[in-house]
Amino acid sequence: SDVCSSDLRYSTPRIRDAIEALYGTKRLDTVQVLASLNAAGSVDLTFELKRKIQAQKVDIEIGKTPGDPVKEEDLLFKLNIVSAGAVVTDQTLKSSADEILDYMRDKGYYRSEVTYEKRPLEFGNDVGVTFRVSPNEPARVSNVTVTIDGLTTPFDLKVLKLEQGGLYSRDRLLADQQKIRDVLRSQKFVAP
Numbered sequence: 001s002d003v004c005s006s007d008l009r010y011s012t013p014r015i016r017d018a019i020e021a022l023y024g025t026k027r028l029d030t031v032q033v034l035a036s037l038n039a040a041g042s043v044d045l046t047f048e049l050k051r052k053i054q055a056q057k058v059d060i061e062i063g064k065t066p067g068d069p070v071k072e073e074d075l076l077f078k079l080n081i082v083s084a085g086a087v088v089t090d091q092t093l094k095s096s097a098d099e100i101l102d103y104m105r106d107k108g109y110y111r112s113e114v115t116y117e118k119r120p121l122e123f124g125n126d127v128g129v130t131f132r133v134s135p136n137e138p139a140r141v142s143n144v145t146v147t148i149d150g151l152t153t154p155f156d157l158k159v160l161k162l163e164q165g166g167l168y169s170r171d172r173l174l175a176d177q178q179k180i181r182d183v184l185r186s187q188k189f190v191a192p
Contacts, residue, residue, distance in 0.1 A: 010035065010043040018047075026087065027052055052087045056121055057128040060100075067138030067167045068107050075100055075133075082129055088118065093129065100133060106170040111136035139168040146180060151189060159183065 019031050034046040058081070060072045075081065081096035082088060097114040104112035112135045119128040141162050146155040157163070159179055161172040184190065 010045075015045070022047075022049065027054075029053075051125040053089075053118070053125050053127055055082050055086050055088045055129045056084055056123075056126045058082055058084050059128070059130045060133060061130060062133045063135055065109070065135045065138075067109065067135075068169055070104065070107055070109075070133070070135065075103065075131075079103055081131075088127060088129060093118070097131060100131060104133065104135060108138045108167055108169040109135045110139045141166050141168050148184070148189075151184075153187075155180070155183070 015033055015035075019033065022028055022031050028049055029052045030048075030050040032048040034048070036044050036046075038044050058076070060075050062070055062072060062075075076083075079096075079099050081099055082092055086092070093116045097116055100114045101112060104114075112133065114134075115132045117130050117132070119130070120126075121128055141164055144157055144160065144162050144164055146157065146160075148155070160176045161179075162168065162176050
C-alpha cells in the first residue's frame, strides 16, 4: 500500500486518470483507492496495488523421445510460449502447454502430455514456471499407398520418407506430398 497526500484538490477524474496510468503499466492485477477525511478536513488517499504474477524463469523438461528428438531450445525458440519476464495467468500457461502439444503432435508424438507448475520465487509475485513434456510412444506408419486417378505406372514408394512401420511426422508427410507433386510434374502428369 502506498499513501499519497497532496495539497491538490480531491478530484474523481484525477483519481481515474491515476488508476488508468497504473493499469497502463500492464503489471498490475488490481488497483483499489480508498479516500478518507483527515482531522484537517482534507482527503487522504490510499492506493492499494496488487501486482500481476510474472515468470522470472521458464524451464522445459522433456522426457525420453523414442522417435525424432525434441530439444528444449526447439520449444523455447520456435513456439510462442511464456517467456521470462512475461505476466503469467492460468490461461497463458494452458495456451503455452497446448502450443507445446501441437508441436509434439507435428513431430509424431500423438500420445504426448504436457503439465506445468508455478513455483514461488523470493519476491512475492515472481514465479518460476516448469513445463514437463512426456512424449510417450511416437506414431508409426501402418501402411503407405499412393493412388492417383489416371496414373498408369505404379508410384515408386521407395522415394518417399514415410514407410510402413517407420516413424510418422508432419514434416515427413509434407515432404512426401511435395515429392509426389515433383514426380507427377516430371512425368507431365498435371491437372488441367
